Every structure is written in structure tokens, then in C-alpha cells.
Amino acid sequence: MEMERELLLLGLLRQADMHGYQLMEFIERDLSTCTDLKKATAYALLEKMAGLGWIGEQEVREGKRPPRRVYSITPEGEAQFQHLLRANLSAYEPAKFGEDIGLAFADVLPPAEARALLDQRRARLVDELAAARAVPEHSGTFQFVVQHRLAHLECELHWLDQVRARFAANGGRLASSAAPHSITN
Amino acid sequence: MEMERELLLLGLLRQADMHGYQLMEFIERDLSTCTDLKKATAYALLEKMAGLGWIGEQEVREGKRPPRRVYSITPEGEAQFQHLLRANLSAYEPAKFGEDIGLAFADVLPPAEARALLDQRRARLVDELAAARAVPEHSGTFQFVVQHRLAHLECELHWLDQVRARFAANGGRLASSAAPHSITN
DNA sequence: TTTTCCATGTAACTCGTTACATGATTTC
């Protein structure tokens, strides 16, 4: 994930010189859905990239405040950005769904209970969806981030509803599909 | 992610006593798509869970081989499994897409090049999809893992094609949708 | 005046991976 983070910071610094706090403000406000970069990590990364010569740092002090370190991208940083961007766009890293592990064992629970638990999962998903829909429009290609999230969450909801239907609340046994063998609980 | 891994190991040990190597064989063969547990991690986790009393270990030696540590779930382990299972089923952790960061900056490239890079991404996605379709059927609720992967990958492909269409190879400029403002490159 | 915000950083820690070590056993 380190490459993505570097790409992100370089990309933002390409648009405007900024100090760490500014960068993190933007990231936490507008990009919290696609990255979970934390302050400590960002500061460390900026320091490292400055050491590598990808970005230059300039101390700016106003009055007696602690000085702010304003970073600006260098030609080497720009080259690196271009490289990281191409690598990122052409790559595809299949996502892992840790929640599926529970699903694999869901048949040890009474179907009604499994169903109730999945209802809770669904409620959370719906919250996420509502939050995603509430995000204001972004400029240019930034909107892809929001749109992807939306498309994905809608897909997830659809799939989850299919799964929930398999644990039908009536009767209390798994619906068709699975061959009728040894599931009695 | 640690909870998922514990859940996974406990769930498998619930079905049958096994030693570490056996567990990892199954996980790598059948569950590589939804978890990336590695051997060293698994051995450490098993040791830890044995220490907590969730699983019991029994040394089994055949001839002069290095002895195998066969684990079996204990009543405390079973309780823990039930707890982890419920927590897992009711939770929803929204996925993060690191690849979207590149997309957010894709407008710095000539559209034709962006398109070409996304074509590579698409090829990889298609490979994943083919692999997912080739997986043989699983028993019971284990098939959910495969089905989720399939649903997700199909959704991804559809979305990626939408994005690719925005970087139309003809002309060489972004297509409609975004308000016509200041995008000249 | 106390709290919150701005702004940067450090130290300890967790989690997980990589790469290696070991040694017997089966396969080519």
C-alpha cells in the first residue's frame, strides 16, 4: 500500500504546495473512503520523500507559531509520480473479503439467527450507501473514487440480499440449492 | 484481520482435528481468494490459541519423523468460535480500493494512454474472473465465498468498462458528463 | 479560562511477511 500513499501525496502536492496538516485535512475529509492514511504515517512519508529528493521542504513561520513545513514537488518527484501513476492504473489487486469467512461457517447457526445477524450487516451496509450518496460532486476524475464506491456498495447490497434470502426466516431451514444432506440443526 | 483468522482456524478445527500443515494446505488450495494467511502466521496463531486454551495440542509421531502437532478444539474454543462467528456475520467492513487513487489523477495523462493502461487493468481483472469461474463447487455455505467473489468481479468489470469509456480512444479528450470547464489537455 | 484547533513529531507496539533453518521422507 505504500506506493498508493506516495502517489496520493505526490499527486496532491503536484496541484499545490502544502504542509502536512493541510494534506491530511484534505485526505480525511474527501478521501477517507479510499485510503486510511493517518497523520503519523503521512509525516513520516513526507520526511522520507524529502530525503529522497522527490519533494522539497521549506520552513514557513508566521509570528511565534511552530513553523510549518511546506512541501513542493521536485522534477524527480514528478518523474516518480508519473511512474507510480502508470503502475497504479495498469495494476489490479483483487480485494479480499474477510467477512466471507464467517459466511462459510454460517450453517452452524440456526438459519433464523444467521438471518438476524446478516440483517445487522445489511443495516451497516445501507448506512455506508447513504453516506456515499450524500458525498457532494467532485471535480474531474476525482469523482471516479465516489462513483466506484457507490457502484461497489450497490453491488454488495444486492449480493447480501441474495444471501439473506438463503436463510429464509420461514420454516427455519436452508432453502433449496444445497443438496439435502445431514443439515438438521 | 486477526479475528477472521482465528475464526477460520477454529472453524476448520471444529470440523476435524488437524495439524498446522494440513490446515494451511486446505486454506491455500480452497480459500486463497478470501484470505492470505501465511504459514508462519498460522503456526504462531495456533501456538497462541493453544496457550489461551482454545485448542488442545497433541504430539503425534510416526516413526522417526519430526512429530506433528495435532490440534483439536476445546469447549472454550467452541465458545470463542461462536462468539467470533456472530461478530463476523453482523459486521460490515467497507472495502478500500487503493487503485482508485491513480484514477483520481488519471486526467494528467493523455486520454489514449490512460485508456491503454486501463486496458491492462482490465486484462488482469478478466484473468481473475476466469479463475473465479473455474473454481469447482463447494459444499454448503462454503460456496458463498466463491459466489461473492464472482459477483464482485463481475461488478468490477462492468464499472471498469464504464470508466474506460470515459477515456475514449477517438478524439483524445474526456467525454461529456463532466461540465465543460478548463479541461484542455 | 478552559477547551478546541493548528501543527509537528516521537516511541512503543502490533500485526504480518520474508527468508531461512532443520531434518526426515518420498519421488524422479
Place this chain on the structure above:
DNA sequence: GAAATCATGTAACGAGTTACATGGAAAA
């Protein structure tokens, strides 16, 4: 007899997080 496989582990490392420290400025 060399190579792959079975089976377990260790040590070093990497990336990232948490929690904290600092200190002035603005807001309540």
C-alpha cells in the same frame, strides 16, 4: 543421488497504528 515434499519453527524486518508530547492561537 538429487530434488521435491512433509512439517515445524525462528529471526529479522517492514509498514502502519496508537498514544502521547509539545506549544502557540483562536474560540467558547
